Amino acid sequence: MAPTWDSSRPSGARRKRAPLGELAGGLAAAILGPAVLVLVMLPFRAHMSPATAALVLVVPVVIAVGLGGFSVGALAVATGFLAYDFFFVPPYMTLAVGQLQDWAALGVYALTMLVVARVASSLREARARVRRREDDTRRLFDLSVLLIDDKPLDVLLGRVASALREQFSLESVGIMLPIGQKPEMMARAGLPFDDEELGRLVPRGGVAVPAGSAARPGLRVLPLAASDRAVGLLALRGPGLSDHDGRLLDTFANQTALAVERALLRRQAIRNEALEAADALRRSLVGSVSHNLRTPLATIKAAVSDLRDSSIELADDDRRELLEAIEAEADRLARLVRNLLDMSRIEAGMLVPKMERLVLQDLVSAALGHLGSYWAPPLELDIPEDLPQIEADGVLIEQVLSNLLENAVRHAPGAGPVELHAEERGGRVCVEVRDHGPGFAGAPEYPGASMGMGMGISICRAFVEAHGGSVVAEETPGGGATFRFDVPAAGHGGEQPGQQARSGQRAKAAYPAENPENPESVARAESPARAAR
Amino acid sequence: MARLVVIDDEMPLLRALTIGLKARGYEIFGARTGADGLAEVALRVPDVVVLDLGLPDIDGVEVCRRIRQWSDVPVVVLSAHGSEARKVEALDEGADDFVDKPFGMAELEARLRVALRHRAKAGEGADEPEIQVGPILIEVPARRVTVEGGEVDLTPREFDLLVYLARQVGRVVTHHVLLESVWGDAFGSEARARVYVSRLRRKLGPSGAKLLKTLPGVGYQLLDETPAR
Numbered sequence: 215m216a217p218t219w220d221s222s223r224p225s226g227a228r229r230k231r232a233p234l235g236e237l238a239g240g241l242a243a244a245i246l247g248p249a250v251l252v253l254v255m256l257p258f259r260a261h262m263s264p265a266t267a268a269l270v271l272v273v274p275v276v277i278a279v280g281l282g283g284f285s286v287g288a289l290a291v292a293t294g295f296l297a298y299d300f301f302f303v304p305p306y307m308t309l310a311v312g313q314l315q316d317w318a319a320l321g322v323y324a325l326t327m328l329v330v331a332r333v334a335s336s337l338r339e340a341r342a343r344v345r346r347r348e349d350d351t352r353r354l355f356d357l358s359v360l361l362i363d364d365k366p367l368d369v370l371l372g373r374v375a376s377a378l379r380e381q382f383s384l385e386s387v388g389i390m391l392p393i394g395q396k397p398e399m400m401a402r403a404g405l406p407f408d409d410e411e412l413g414r415l416v417p418r419g420g421v422a423v424p425a426g427s428a429a430r431p432g433l434r435v436l437p438l439a440a441s442d443r444a445v446g447l448l449a450l451r452g453p454g455l456s457d458h459d460g461r462l463l464d465t466f467a468n469q470t471a472l473a474v475e476r477a478l479l480r481r482q483a484i485r486n487e488a489l490e491a492a493d494a495l496r497r498s499l500v501g502s503v504s505h506n507l508r509t510p511l512a513t514i515k516a517a518v519s520d521l522r523d524s525s526i527e528l529a530d531d532d533r534r535e536l537l538e539a540i541e542a543e544a545d546r547l548a549r550l551v552r553n554l555l556d557m558s559r560i561e562a563g564m565l566v567p568k569m570e571r572l573v574l575q576d577l578v579s580a581a582l583g584h585l586g587s588y589w590a591p592p593l594e595l596d597i598p599e600d601l602p603q604i605e606a607d608g609v610l611i612e613q614v615l616s617n618l619l620e621n622a623v624r625h626a627p628g629a630g631p632v633e634l635h636a637e638e639r640g641g642r643v644c645v646e647v648r649d650h651g652p653g654f655a656g657a658p659e660y661p662g663a664s665m666g667m668g669m670g671i672s673i674c675r676a677f678v679e680a681h682g683g684s685v686v687a688e689e690t691p692g693g694g695a696t697f698r699f700d701v702p703a704a705g706h707g708g709e710q711p712g713q714q715a716r717s718g719q720r721a722k723a724a725y726p727a728e729n730p731e732n733p734e735s736v737a738r739a740e741s742p743a744r745a746a747r
Numbered sequence: 748m749a750r751l752v753v754i755d756d757e758m759p760l761l762r763a764l765t766i767g768l769k770a771r772g773y774e775i776f777g778a779r780t781g782a783d784g785l786a787e788v789a790l791r792v793p794d795v796v797v798l799d800l801g802l803p804d805i806d807g808v809e810v811c812r813r814i815r816q817w818s819d820v821p822v823v824v825l826s827a828h829g830s831e832a833r834k835v836e837a838l839d840e841g842a843d844d845f846v847d848k849p850f851g852m853a854e855l856e857a858r859l860r861v862a863l864r865h866r867a868k869a870g871e872g873a874d875e876p877e878i879q880v881g882p883i884l885i886e887v888p889a890r891r892v893t894v895e896g897g898e899v900d901l902t903p904r905e906f907d908l909l910v911y912l913a914r915q916v917g918r919v920v921t922h923h924v925l926l927e928s929v930w931g932d933a934f935g936s937e938a939r940a941r942v943y944v945s946r947l948r949r950k951l952g953p954s955g956a957k958l959l960k961t962l963p964g965v966g967y968q969l970l971d972e973t974p975a976r
Contacts, residue, residue: 515850516760517759
C-alpha cells in the first residue's frame with residue numbers, strides 16, 4: 215500500500231520530527247565536530263603523536279553515526295580524514311602526505327572509521343527496529359484492550375475511532391456500517407468529513423470506493439472484513455503513513471471488524487431473545503383468550519341446555535341460579551371483549567390517558583359494579599379517609615381495578631377475603647389487591663390451564679404504565695398473590711399533558727410485543743408465567 | 748342412583764352441571780381443585796368422574812394418572828383449550844372419554860351413560876369367550892365374528908383389533924394405546940392403525956361400521972349402541 219500523503223500537514227510531526235532532529239545533530243557532529251576538535255588540539259600539536267589526533271577524531275564519527283545513520287557517519291569519516299591530513303599529517307596545512315608511515319596512518323584511520331560507522335549504524339537500526347516493534351505491540355495491545363469489553367456498538371465504535379486517530383495522528387477517522395442498503399457514518403473522531411468526501415466514500419448506489427483508493431488526497435478507505443464478509447468501512451483522512459503504519463492499520467482494521475461483527479451478533483442475539491419472549495407471550499395470550507372465551511360459553515351453554523330441557527324438573531331456586539350464572543358469564547364475556555378491544559388499542563399505540571381528578575373509592579365501587587354477580591368473596595377495603603384524590607384516566611384505572619379483582623376471585627376461590635389496600639407514597643397513590651389463594655407457586659407449569667388472566671394483567675400493566683406507574687406482582691405474606699400498582703396523586707403537579715402523551719407512547723413501547731431493542735422493558739412488562747399465575 | 752364426582756375450578760360451570768345433573772337423577776359431589784377432587788374420588792367412590800383439565804393446583808392429566816393408580820372408575824374429561832394434545836395425553840393416561848367445551852347437557856349425559864355402561868360391562872370380566880357389541884358377536888376361542896348373524900372374514904390382526912376395541916367398549920382408545928396393545932409397538936405409524944380400522948369397518952358392514960367411530964386426532968371408540976356424538 216503506497217500512500218499518497220500530503221507531507222506538509224503538520225499533525226504528523228510528532229513522530230517525524232525526532233529523526234529530523236537526529237539527522238541535524240548527526241550532520242553537526244560530522245561537520246562541526248572535527249572542526250572543534252582540531253581547534254582544541256592545534257595548540258598541542260607539537261607535543262602529541264598523530265595517532266592520538268586520529269583517535270580523538272573517532273569521536274565525531276561515532277556520534278554522527280549514532281544520530282544520523284551510516285551516510286552521515288561516512289560524511290564524518292570524510293571530514294575527519296581531511297582534517298587529520300590537513301592539520302596533523304606533515305607537511306601541515308596541505309593535503310600532501312610526506313612519509314610512507316603517514317600514508318599508513320591515514321589509511322588505517324579511514325578503514326577503521328568506515329568499519330566503526332558500519333557497526334554503529336547497524337546497532338542504531340536494530341535499536342530503532344526494536345523500538346518500533348515495541349511501539350506496535352503497545353498500540354495493538356491498547357486497541358485490543360479497547361475491543362475486549364462488551365460495550366454497546368456505538369460506544370465501541372466511538373472509542374475505536376478516537377484510538378485510531380490518536381495512534382496514527384490522523385485528522386479524521388470515521389467508521390461506517392451498512393444500515394439498510396447504504397453505509398452510514400456510525401462513529402467519527404476528529405474533524406467531520408465534508409459532503410464531497412462523504413459522496414466519494416459512498417457514491418450513488420451505495421457502493422463504497424475500493425480499498426486504498428486515492429479518490430482525494432489524504433482520504434482513504436479500508437474495508438472492515440470479518441468472516442469474508444464486509445461488516446463496514448473505515449474512512450481515514452490525514453497525513454502520510456509509512457508502509458509499516460499502513461500494515462499496522464490493516465491489522466487494526468481486522469481486529470475492529472471482528473469486534474464489530476461480535477457486537478452485531480450480540481445485538482442480534484438480544485433482539486432475538488426479546489422477540490422470542492414477545493412471541494411466547496403472544497402465544498400465551500392467544501391461548502388465554504380462547505380459554506377465556508370458552509369458559510363462560512361452557513357455563514352458558516350448560517345452563518341454557520338445563521333450562522331448555524323439558525324432560526327434567528328444576529326447582530325455582532335452581533332455575534334462578536342458572537339464569538344468574540348465564541347473566542354473570544355474559545358479563546364476563548363482555549369484559550373479555552372489552553379487554554380484547556383495549557389490547558388492540560394498546561398495540562396500535564393509541565393509548566393516551568385522559569387525566570382528571572378522581573376519588574379512588576368511586577373507581578373501586580364502579581369496578582365492583584362491573585364485576586356484578588361475579589363478585590362472591592368478601593372484599594376488605596382499606597382506603598384511608600384522607601387519601602388524596604388521584605390524577606388518572608378513570609376508565610382505564612377502573613378497568614385495572616376490575617381486572618385485578620376478577621383475577622383475585624378467579625384464582626383464590628373460597629380462600630378468605632380479598633383485600634384492597636391504598637396509601638399515599640411520595641406523591642403517588644399505591645393500590646394493592648391481595649388474595650390468599652394458591653399464589654404464584656401453585657401456578658401449573660403447563661400453558662393454558664389457569665392462565666386465564668394473563669391478558670388482563672398485561673392490560674393492567676399497559677394502563678398503569680400509561681400513568682407513569684408500574685404493576686408489581688408478589689407473594690402475599692402467608693400465601694396468595696398480591697398485585698400493586700401506583701398512579702399519580704392529585705395536587706402533586708401531576709404530569710404535564712406532553713408527558714402524558716409521551717408516557718402513553720412509553721406504555722406502548724413497554725408492551726412486550728414492541729421494542730425488541732430493549733429486552734429489559736420486555737422482561738419487566740411481562741413474564742407470561744407469572745402473569746398467568 | 749349413579750354417583751358422580753365433578754372436578755372443575757369454574758364455580759358457575761360447576762353449579763350449572765350440579766343443578767342439571769341432579770335434575771337428571773345423578774348424585775353429584777363437586778370439587779374445585781385437583782387435590783379436593785382426588786379426595787372426593789377416594790371418599791365417595793363414584794361411578795363416573797367428570798374432570799376438567801385446567802385446574803389451578805394439579806394438572807388435570809396428572810389427576811387422571813393418580814386416579815388410575817388405584818381406581819378403574821370411568822373418567823370423562825372436559826377439555827377447554829381446543830388443544831387435542833392434552834386431551835389425548837389424558838386419554839393415554841387412562842381417561843375413558845372426553846367432551847369439548849362448550850357442550851350441551853344432553854351430550855354430557857350421553858357420554859356419562861356410555862361410561863356407566865362400560866363400567867358395568869368391565870365388571871362382568873374381560874375374559875368372556877363371547878363378546879356382544881350391538882349386532883356384532885365375537886366368539887373369541889373360535890376366532891369367529893358375525894354381524895347380524897352373517898359371518899365376517901377377518902385377518903388375524905383385524906380380529907385382534909376388533910377384540911381389543913370390543914373389550915374396551917365405550918372407551919376412547921388413542922392411536923398410541925391401540926398401537927401398543929394390538930401391535931406391541933407404541934411408536935408405530937398411526938397410518939397403519941388407520942388402514943386396519945378402515946378395513947375392519949368396511950368388513951363389519953353398515954350396521955357394524957356405524958358403531959366404530961373415528962375421532963380425528965385422538966383415536967377410536969367402539970360403542971354398543973348408536974352414538975350420540
